Amino acid sequence: MAIEVRVPTILRSYTGGSKVVEGAGDTLTALIDDLDAKHSGLKGRLITPEGGLHRFVNIYINDEDVRFLGALDAKLSDGDSVTILPAVAGGALGFAAAAALLGPRSNRPAAVLDRTKG
């Protein structure tokens, strides 16, 4: 099952510079595992050690944000197109305070401070 995945500049070091790669899987989790097998380390930039989607990236299936499709459980079909973008966010508030303000979103674990790892 072929799924086209568009990779942002910041993650292309994992894909040998490729902007578009192919993967397989019937859920987002399966797709990310498949991608990580071919592009080692990519998973760590998409999923937190706690197993949630990283706040620093947005992942879309076709035209929809996966956070509205069940996040990592989102279903995929042959021919779907997945787009990964860096989340654009920030602001004057300190990170911990920002995380608290954003609240505990089940799909958006905010307690992620180790972006530099991996």
Next chain:
Amino acid sequence: MNSVLTIDSAIVNAIVAHARRDHPDEACGVVAGPAGSDLPTRLIPMDNAARSMTFYEFDSLEQLRVWREMDDNDEEPVVIYHSHTATEAYPSRTDISFAGEPAAHYLLVSTREPDSEEIRSFRIVDGVVTEEEINIVDATVDA
């Protein structure tokens, strides 16, 4: 590493106007430019989905639409801007954590003073912040 942001004065004025309009909430947006040119030419003010005085966040679906549009136009986000409304125009730890476009100039505008703006530009790569000069040009002279 001696980088400089060259940007049209009309675009800078429009960014400042956006920041003033949304004050005291933070304003944010993108200036797209032809891929590889390092020249910001098309201003795209974005919604601050957080609608906050201390945090900004692009709406994820608006971002997808705008990023696709840039892709279709063979453009890239040359400048990503936002305002700080009560503090200096310097990247916060949050800004640094989120900075995900290594090729972009991160432009910050502080609107904490009612009569003047502080405008500064930075590269943020792998968590390292490097301030750069801003060269504001007048297109009627430069073009």
